[in-house]
Amino acid sequence: MNPRYYFFPALLLIITGLSCTTAYQGQSLQYKGYRISKSMPADSSVLNFLQPFSDSVNNSMNMVLGVSTVSMEKKLPESSLGNFMVDAFLTMAREKYHTQVDLAFVNFGGIRLTQLPAGNITRGKVFELMPFDNLLILQKVKGTILQQVLDLIAARGGWPVSGMRMQIRNGKAVNVLIGGMPLDPEKVYTIANSDFIANGGDNADMLRNIPQITNGYLMRDAIIDYIAWLNSQGKTIAATIENRVTHVE
DSSP states (O other): OOTHHHHHHHHHHHHHHHHHHSOOOOOOOOOOOOOOOTTSOOOHHHHHHHHHHHHHHHHHHTOEEEEESSOEEOOSSOOHHHHHHHHHHHHHHHHHHTSOOOEEEOOGGGOOOSEEOSEEEEHHHHHHHSOSOOBEEEEEEEHHHHHHHHHHHHHTTOOOEESEEEEEETTEEEEEEETTEEOOTTSEEEEEEEHHHHTTGGGOGGGTTSOOBOOSOBHHHHHHHHHHHHHHTTOOBOOOOOOSEEEOO
16 A cells, blocks of 8 residues: 555544644633822923923914904804914815815814914914814715705704805704705805715715715815915904804794
8 A cells, every 4th residue: 555545544543643732721811900190200201301392282272373352152053263274274274275165164063172262372272272173175076965964953953054044943954045046956066074974974874875076185274274364364263153054034
């Protein structure tokens, strides 16, 4: 008989025997917890290592971007703080995408401060206002889809909008004006909003399958750039209520 027919059964027996004698045995694990408290002495070497980074972050966050002449509040259905933000998004969307943008909006929950006091506006305050890295994107939507978006805004009690006006009746958007003209169901509008909403966030499912135009521009950067733009135009930061969103019987 060919020797190879003896080799493979023998090899199988050896492997089986080894597997029986070298099986992994679990070992018990132990750990010890260490409580960190203010009473513990600080590690000076770690503090010295982190100091340059801390100084750099503090200098950046404390940088004054502009001065607001009024205190801006977050309220429904319209607010001065909301108007300031969406005006920034609309202005900078047109600037950064080099195209006509008809309107901009932001969901109410996306505004993370309830007030922006009068006085210096620092970079850190803008980060508090928009702490998430949401993108400012464009979408081209037909008027019928835009009406659905505005009905969602109305059902939520009103979100900040720029470039348009609307009234809320029985939880629906009525008397909608885009650039001073009535909303046309057949027209295609270019809207600026966040990637969060464009991806269906906050129940905006009607936008989920609409293509997004993006260049990676952050909404937070749009606010920072808008303040710089206002400064360059010699304009003050003083957003007010303009009856962009109102209730009607």
